[in-house]
Amino acid sequence: MNEWEKLTIYIDESDLWHGKPLSTALVEEARKQGLAGATVIRGIEGFGVRQHRQIHTARIMELADLPIIVIIIDRAETIAQFLPTVQAMVAVGLITQETIKTILPQ
Numbered sequence: 001m002n003e004w005e006k007l008t009i010y011i012d013e014s015d016l017w018h019g020k021p022l023s024t025a026l027v028e029e030a031r032k033q034g035l036a037g038a039t040v041i042r043g044i045e046g047f048g049v050r051q052h053r054q055i056h057t058a059r060i061m062e063l064a065d066l067p068i069i070v071i072i073i074d075r076a077e078t079i080a081q082f083l084p085t086v087q088a089m090v091a092v093g094l095i096t097q098e099t100i101k102t103i104l105p106q
Helices: 022-032 059-061 075-088
Strands: 002-012 037-042 066-072 094-102
Touching: 002 022, 002 075, 022 037, 022 066, 022 075, 066 075, 075 094
Parallel strands: none
Antiparallel strands: 002 066, 002 094, 037 066
């Protein structure tokens, strides 16, 4: 097992970065900077501090602004170098970082 870092970014699907979805921009930037991996997960329901804790749900698709989670995993020093970029790109949302143990297939 190896210790790596996991960066988790909670945003909404309506969030943009220079005209493109913020989740896409984050993944593209992570790839450009050579990070090990990134995944985007679209939530089906959730709420947060934005919009007065209103619940966003996929049950009403035409009105939905669903939660998006971007997960990026790499070594601690690489995540530390990438974090200022993420902070510059994410105007509203939540960013968490945690140490994880990776188990690679044999």
